Amino acid sequence: MTDEQGFRLLTGLFGPAEVDRLRAVAELVHNEVVAASESGQTEVTIWPDGHRLEKVRGTTVHWEPDAPGKAVRSLAPVSGLHSDLEALWTEPRLTAPMASMLGVDEVGPFVSKLNFKRAGVGSEFAWHQDFPYWYCCAGDAAFDVATAIVMLDDNTAANGAMQLVPGSHLDGPARRDPLDPTGLLVDPLAVDAGQAVTVTAPAGSVLMFPGLMVHRSAPNSTALDRRSLLYCFQPAGRAELSTFPYDAERLALLP
Known part of the structure; x- marks a missing residue:
């Protein structure tokens, strides 16, 4: 990864036994919350x-908005639901590269998330930046947040692997989609989709990128699940996302 590209892929950072354990914890947490x-x-x-x-x-x-029955798209925050998930906040394999990405000596938690793209029903997530939602909560502190995605399953183009636009974080907050009722998605006409890369990698790999990176994911059209743990880090000592109310009026301050 170069600074201009803005993302880092660490292939096979977690071994098979670790991934198996995290998959089991993810399903345990899922079942408890659904119950x-x-x-x-x-x-x-x-x-x-x-x-x-x-x-x-x-x-x-x-x-999931259109799945038959009830399928979970995501849970957040999740680290407090199991000790194995809480332990990832201080895992050096995550904290060291995230500190480097943020340009600080020490990082702390912002929010944790568990994403599910269940087989055949995992839906698309259109072009967006994580930044606008965080900005509506934490204000300017949102500029200093980056995400580490721990892949619990192989990520392929067919199961909706992440697509990123390298360097898009350098342009700051992107123009938002005027047709999106949430006000959080990026205007697809403002995305240089021809420059996008699909990040395919085996389970246990970790993808890291800043909150201003423009990205999307396609639906999961396969017969196997694609599950991911997302840990969003910030400089140490700052308040976590859960402590802030969401203020949609802040969107008026963005492009």
Whole structure:
């Protein structure tokens, strides 16, 4: 990776036994949260795009919008739901390269997330930057956040591997899609899609990129799940995402 490209791929950072353990923990956490949701321990929010979110035991379930039945798209935050997930915040294989990416001596947690692209129903995520949502919560501190994605399954073009536009982070907040009711997606006419790269890698690999990187993911059209753990780091000592309210009015300050 070069500074201009803005992302780093660390292939096979976690070994097969570690990945197997994290897969098992991911499914355990998933099952516990879904069971709590089905028992009525939930607080429901419907976003402007119709997506249904439910707060359950301190995490938010984002349901797949068009899947038959109930399929989880993501859980966030998740590190507090299991000790193995909490331990990743201080894993040197993650913290050292993230500190380098952010240009600081020490990093701390911002938010953790567990993404599911279930076989055949894992949906597309259109072009976006993580930054606008974080900015609506944390303000200018959002400029100093970067994500490490721990791949729990092989990432392929067919199962919706991440697509990034190298160097797009250097342009700052991108023009947002005027047709998106959430105000968070990037205007597809502002994306140089011809420069995009699809990041394919085996399970156990880690992809790192800053919050201003323009990226997307395609649907999972395969018969196998694609699961990922996302750890978003920031300079040490700052407040975590969960401590901030979401203020959509801040979007007016962005392009």
